[in-house]
Amino acid sequence: MTLAETLSFLPYGQYALYIWLSYGITFILIVGLFVRASINYKKIRSQLKNKYAREND
């Protein structure tokens, strides 16, 4: 029994594996872009804050 047949109980039957795999990978990559942006946002502000604090000392 292939993986596609095993997962055929999901919506879209024999194509469930391919459809959900495509949408799943897309979701992960797009969320990854937002996570990267959010990490950068925090990192840059914290680095700049430290820099300005050092300059004030």
Place this chain on the structure above:
Amino acid sequence: MWKWIQKLASPKVFYETTNKLIPWFFWPFIALIIIGLYWGLVLAPADYQQGESFRIIYIHVPSAWMSMLVYFIMAVAGGIGLIWQIKMAEVVAKVSAPIGATFTLIALVTGAVWGKPMWGTWWVWDARLTSELILLFLYLAYISLNNAFDNPKTAAKASSILAIVGLVNLPIIHYSVKWWNTLHQGSMFNDISNPSMHPDMLWPLLIMVFAFQFLYGVLVLVNARDEVLVREQNSRWVRAVVTGEKL
């Protein structure tokens, strides 16, 4: 209009404008993606030949279109930076690259996953797939080149030239299905007034295309905003933004 563009070239105005625009791109993206996904995955009928598998089109085609559009924007912004020395254009080009690379990766991966049940193989070295893979390599080369220099001005110059040269790949991707025999299906929009898709399938596709455009918009704005802070970190206004001090 020209005055407005000149104003936007100021990093401070650019930063303030990006901040204001982010919600105007984010919320339409959320609304369109929900409508597009529901319409495409639930309401749209199955294809008479490809069955349910055709639903991959709703992420494959928008991401493939965006991979080319973002590259075009990146190259044009890079060109504007080169010719008119507008730093904010360099910023837009730089932050567009990872987003465009991700769209290209999505197009390639979803195309491979769609190809398996339809063509019986994950990958073939045909013109459309190969030229799209070259586009991914161009994005990666742009990102590497941009990160290879400490001076952002030199980095922008070198990588913009690469992006402009790489523009030649866009018509190759677009016309590859016409110029060569390929497994990949032809364009659905040769005649815009008479697309080869039923409206029940076409509308969710168009909605998803708009959703991906807003997605690109929000990601560019968020990343450009941070890039401006880094580049202008010695300015008083950036210090005021970060520390909350008054100017």
